[in-house]
Amino acid sequence: MSTNWWLRVRSHPHAQRALGLTVLFALAVTGAWFTRLIMDDPLVLWPGVALSALACAALLRRRTHPLPVLAATALCVMAESALNYLLTPLLMGPLLVAQYSTSLLTSRRTAWKSALVTAVATAVIGLFSDTFPHPLFLTSLNPAAWILVAAAVGGYVRVRREYAAARTEHAVHEREEEARRRVIQERIRIARELHDVVAHHLALANAQAGTAAHLARSNPEQAFEIVARLPETTAAALRELKATVGLLRQDTDDEETAPAPGLAQLPDLVATCAEAGLDVDVTVEGEPKQLTPGLDLTSYRVVQEALTNVTKHAATRTARVRLSYTPHHLTLTIDNDTSDPSASHSPAEPEPHRGFGLLGMHERALSVGGTFRAGPRPEGGFEVVCVLPLDNFHESENDS
Template identity: 65%
Template sequence: MSTSWQRRAVTRPKTVEAVTLVLLFAVTVLGVVVTRAVVSDTPPVWPGVALAAVACAALRLRRDRPLHVLATTTLCTMGQGALGYLLTPGLMGPLLVAQYSTSLHTSRRTTWNSALTAAAGMVVTGLLVPSFRNSPVLTTVNPAAWVLLSAALGAYVRVRREYAVARAEHADRQREEEARHRVIQERMRIARELHDVVAHHLTLADAQAGTAAHLSRTHPDQAFEIIARLPETTAAALRELKATVGLLRQDNDTADLAPAPGLQQLPDLVDACSTVGLVVSVTVEGQPLRLTPVLDLTAYRIIQEALTNVAKHAATRTAQVRLAYTPHYLTLTITNDTASDRPATTPATGGGFGLLGMRERAAAAGGTFHAGHRPQGGFEVACALPLNSNDESPAT
């Protein structure tokens, strides 16, 4: 029944409004009848009914012109009181509804100013009624209290609605901020992946082509061997680019995409660096652990970017990679031994995003990152990535 009534109230608002006003008019007329029953000097009936009809008819405009409707119902109620009717809550129904509607649709100051004015009108009317001079509670206190109570109820409902709207707007803004933050984070992650893939493989391809051109006259066999391995570098770049760009295509089947690289591909990375004349030595300390995919990719990308920087910017042709496993951390250290290196991707120079991307990767994994010149010469990249002992297990 309740659901059916609510559905009708939504689909037929004018019908519901008319029925409500008719019921309110009936309650007001009942108040007139009650007055005739309790007052010895019975006031006339039809003036009271006419004033009730005018007050109820005016309520149709209570949402558009709340103050005008409140003034009309107040005057009608005062007229009924002046005729000798007892101002009961039933008789004051149109005034109470108008005051409640005024509290809903006006400011707090307007609400209470109008409520005090209407309450004062009820007090003045009660004092002028000769039939109830011996009962000030019925003539003054009771009508004024009902008016103020109606105003308070309307103000409370208005505050609750404003609070609900404010909460909904805040929730919407918070959801938008969270969605925008997730988009930015995802965009930055993809940007790091693209930078690492392009910077590494294109650096190797450029170095291989330059080395082959340099050796083409003096050592043609070595030059042909380097050229023969050049397609492997470009093919690896295409595979990783396809995997990275595939993340942006939500509707495509990603079953044919290559898996994200990890430390298992570290020997291939060392071998690729050797084709451009960079000799990389890898040292592993502690018991190697099977890392989570995110941590495995983070460690691989940091090593890859560090070795790419060595190949691009360092005068030395050697680099050392150290992986240290402890119960709680995986420490990566990449160094090159020369005092003449000049890493152009340091944040101070602002010339690239290599070190910035490594720092962001380490921070995203909850680790620490440091890069800088060594006191004894050369450059060092050090990173400590936290391990979750519950999820990590010895590598097989």
């Protein structure tokens, strides 16, 4: 039964406020009665009860008007002191609550000014009280100290609330910044994937079409064969574009989303380049190792983008790809065949203000903890070198 009553009170804010003020009024009346009990010449009780009731009633507006309520309760307590009531914490309960609320709801400067004024006024009134042989301690210093303590507690709670609000605001700001950063990273990743897929296949299709147009008069049969293979290149572009978009959407349907490409598809890439008129020589040094999916995709995309730049920008029709495996690194090297006298342009160097091939390869290498370097070779041509770490793979293999 008592539990249900308490739940009803907690569910109604007005009931909680009324209950709190009732308890506070009872404590104040107890303080007034205590003064009357210990006095040699008993005081009349009803003035203290009336002043306590007035002070408790004023507390109803303490949340909206803290300073006027503090002034009203202070006047009631000083009137009780002038009537020779002993200002115990019980009797001063309404004033202490008002001072606490003032320190909690107003600025630090306003709160302490009001506390000092109230404490001094109460102490001065107590000096004229003739209740006890030692009025300075019991009627002046003690009430002033309780007022300052209430102000300090209210200020402390206010600071704690402001600190908690600041931490919450900072956490919200950090979450927003993190969300924006993730959105930017995701946009970059999508742009990089689509660039690698679309640029590669369109460059090959463009090279095939150009070769077919060049051979149309001199060798119509070979031109027709190249044109006949052109739909295969565009179909491969559509398939890989669909798979890439599916991966970016995090599609879980295995039937519609092909696995991400890797070095296992390198022979297909070389064959596609050959159809576009680019001869690619692939060599492998060291013992090949199984790569993690992210590292495998990065390796493939770097080789693909470098060969795409050969097709688009280089005069040479040959390129060389070297995969060098060591216990801790995989080094990818793509360069011109220096024996080709027509290799006057770099295989991986885009024309000024065109494309983002080198930037995309550099970002991919950095994303897996690798390094990237691209530049002209002393003996001619252009070279792309990408070093990717294999330590993560070995650690995961040992853990499993």
